[in-house]
Amino acid sequence: MIELYDSQRAMRNMRRAAMQRGVVAILDVGSTKVACLVLRFDGNDNFGDESIGSLAGQSGFRVIGAATTRSRGMRFGEVTSMGETERAIRTAVQAAQKMAGIRVDHVIAAFSGAGPRSYGVAGKVDVAGMNVEEQDVARVLSACEVPDFGHGREVLHAQPVNFALDHRSGLSDPRGQIGHELACDMHMLTVDAQAVQNLAYCIKRCDLELAGLASSAYVSGVAALVEDEQELGAACIDLGGGSTGVSIFMKKHMIFADTVRMGGDLITKDISMGLQIPSNMAERIKTRFGGVVATGMDDRDMIDIGGETGDWEHDRREVSRAELIGIIRPRVEEILEEVKAVLDGAGFEHLPSQQIVLTGGGSQILGLDGLASRILGQHVRLGRPLRVQGLPQAATGPSFATAVGLSLFAAHPQDEWWDFQIPVDRLPSRSLRRAFKWFRENW
Amino acid sequence: MQQVDPYVAQPLAVEPPQIRRSDPAPSRLTYRLERLRLTPLFSFSLRVLLPVTIVGVFAGAWYAKEDNRQWVSDQFAAVTDAVQSRPEFQVHMMAIDGASPELAQEIRVLLPVDFPLSSFDLDLDEMRDKLRVLDPVQQATLRVRSGGVLQIEIEERVPAMLVRNQDGLTLVDDSGAIVRPAGQRSDYPDLPVVAGEAAQEATPEALTLFNVMGPLAPRLRGFERRGGRRWDVVLDKGQRIMLPEDNPVQALERVISMDQVKDLLGYDLAVVDLRLPERATLRLNDVAAETYWETIKAKTGGAP
Numbered sequence: 001m002i003e004l005y006d007s008q009r010a011m012r013n014m015r016r017a018a019m020q021r022g023v024v025a026i027l028d029v030g031s032t033k034v035a036c037l038v039l040r041f042d043g044n045d046n047f048g049d050e051s052i053g054s055l056a057g058q059s060g061f062r063v064i065g066a067a068t069t070r071s072r073g074m075r076f077g078e079v080t081s082m083g084e085t086e087r088a089i090r091t092a093v094q095a096a097q098k099m100a101g102i103r104v105d106h107v108i109a110a111f112s113g114a115g116p117r118s119y120g121v122a123g124k125v126d127v128a129g130m131n132v133e134e135q136d137v138a139r140v141l142s143a144c145e146v147p148d149f150g151h152g153r154e155v156l157h158a159q160p161v162n163f164a165l166d167h168r169s170g171l172s173d174p175r176g177q178i179g180h181e182l183a184c185d186m187h188m189l190t191v192d193a194q195a196v197q198n199l200a201y202c203i204k205r206c207d208l209e210l211a212g213l214a215s216s217a218y219v220s221g222v223a224a225l226v227e228d229e230q231e232l233g234a235a236c237i238d239l240g241g242g243s244t245g246v247s248i249f250m251k252k253h254m255i256f257a258d259t260v261r262m263g264g265d266l267i268t269k270d271i272s273m274g275l276q277i278p279s280n281m282a283e284r285i286k287t288r289f290g291g292v293v294a295t296g297m298d299d300r301d302m303i304d305i306g307g308e309t310g311d312w313e314h315d316r317r318e319v320s321r322a323e324l325i326g327i328i329r330p331r332v333e334e335i336l337e338e339v340k341a342v343l344d345g346a347g348f349e350h351l352p353s354q355q356i357v358l359t360g361g362g363s364q365i366l367g368l369d370g371l372a373s374r375i376l377g378q379h380v381r382l383g384r385p386l387r388v389q390g391l392p393q394a395a396t397g398p399s400f401a402t403a404v405g406l407s408l409f410a411a412h413p414q415d416e417w418w419d420f421q422i423p424v425d426r427l428p429s430r431s432l433r434r435a436f437k438w439f440r441e442n443w
Numbered sequence: 444m445q446q447v448d449p450y451v452a453q454p455l456a457v458e459p460p461q462i463r464r465s466d467p468a469p470s471r472l473t474y475r476l477e478r479l480r481l482t483p484l485f486s487f488s489l490r491v492l493l494p495v496t497i498v499g500v501f502a503g504a505w506y507a508k509e510d511n512r513q514w515v516s517d518q519f520a521a522v523t524d525a526v527q528s529r530p531e532f533q534v535h536m537m538a539i540d541g542a543s544p545e546l547a548q549e550i551r552v553l554l555p556v557d558f559p560l561s562s563f564d565l566d567l568d569e570m571r572d573k574l575r576v577l578d579p580v581q582q583a584t585l586r587v588r589s590g591g592v593l594q595i596e597i598e599e600r601v602p603a604m605l606v607r608n609q610d611g612l613t614l615v616d617d618s619g620a621i622v623r624p625a626g627q628r629s630d631y632p633d634l635p636v637v638a639g640e641a642a643q644e645a646t647p648e649a650l651t652l653f654n655v656m657g658p659l660a661p662r663l664r665g666f667e668r669r670g671g672r673r674w675d676v677v678l679d680k681g682q683r684i685m686l687p688e689d690n691p692v693q694a695l696e697r698v699i700s701m702d703q704v705k706d707l708l709g710y711d712l713a714v715v716d717l718r719l720p721e722r723a724t725l726r727l728n729d730v731a732a733e734t735y736w737e738t739i740k741a742k743t744g745g746a747p
Contacts, residue, residue: 090469
């Protein structure tokens, strides 16, 4: 298990180095757009009163460069064409660098695809001494029974969600407490290793060092859910272009994440096929006239869909807005049904709070909240990401939830397994033995 | 109209220029160069160090030639000269205030300035030091007044005493500094004369004695320094008041009060000796002494 986390530990060290330098890039590699933010860390995380918390932990940095470009070579949040993706990343990074006026070397990336799978794992150990020490926490984490998540998959997140000491559960920090038996629940998110490696390779080809990886479902939840929603339990649904991320938060921890491999691009494709128009035209009329609830007015609202074939009849076509909605709505319903299935599979209905937050670019479809509340449940709201310092107005919309969440993630990452100590019995013993041998030979 | 050969293939229309949508992505080389440009050290050296170095190298190479150095110094000198010789900076005349005509003449001889010249060429400090060397000058202020006038303001020493020594009479001021040689005693009837060993240095003391002379002033001939430590007041008719080393002023006041009460100096005395202040001693002239002895003899019948 240790070697699995070596790369994660290396990324954490890289992140620390980036913090020291003060500049880090955020890269949201999505299916429709690649967004790059350049963050400057001023290092004034803690000013004044600790209990207040400095502006939801986002005062330590400011955005000094932001750029977005159309994504290329990505489908369902996965790389399909390395060269194209590399070019898209290069475009975004260069523009953001130019705006920031400084070169960035470290990048923290988020991606939506790669088939994330959630596992809840639990472990239990006896406390060595009287109090719970750091080593006990390390041992209980490594004692978690890791399920067989299959060959070619890699752990992306492994966050201890809950600690229990004897019969007291719900501890966030058991260190120093007196008890006998320490138990731990951990949420583990695995992704397809090859997809991650492809993305990492693309980033490496751009002369950038990868300082962290995150699932976009997770980070958009971080950005779009407010604090009490994260505390009481809520689901964040990130309606992206290629895929729809679902993440469930409880007690400020992500307890489930999954992706539905359907997104806004599918709606565009439906419109394109249904109305026989090119894809970019379909995208345009989807964003300008799209909606999910048709009214009587929409029957008379004619949309010029045009064309450039030279055939006069063909180029002067018109559709009513009701027709457009008639194409969009079934697909949105289908996506939301899938999300509903995912939430049901995760046992979302057992959560005390049934709050659902829709974010991502797809959440801007008119009337989506009404439709979603019919399918998903009563407590649905549209979420926009938190405001972070220095973010341009153009990048404050819901489609930048992942980028903003990734900024917050970069500034204050959740403690993951690899942030804790390595248990002593797992330390490589070879070097100790070699040192002992050297002593015996030389004395 | 040009004839078209129907058997030769003719282009139907000029090929419309292909609108190539250029790839928005920067090439790897552009990307790397851009990143290099944004590296702080590199951009600093490109913006600052490189131009400075280039300019420095060229300037150094140019300046390394002897002719160019000469040219620079010539140009510098020419510009300096042009500025300094402007009429605004020209000094045309010298005005001397507060000096007697003889002293003014002396100053003109001492400072041979051939006007007109630039005020940059005048070294006022040096000129002032030169003037300070002159005996009658106590304080000299030099400045270039507007209108091109070198204004010299002299504060002359005021003669307070005459000092007689081997060279003759010298005028000194109240601090004992020499003003100028004096010709005749009679030219300065109201100034006292001091003489004797190291008299000039003790002039201020003599001046205080002179100030308390009061009624004896008309009879004063001068002060004589004895042994470099005490004063004799010399009066007319060969009379002399010998003052002690300490508190000579009180002793002199005592003599004056004695004179006023008893007309002491009206007697035919040679010396009033106050060298021991608590015991005034009188010395009579020879004739007076004879007379005195005669009188005593007559009173006592010949026996002393």
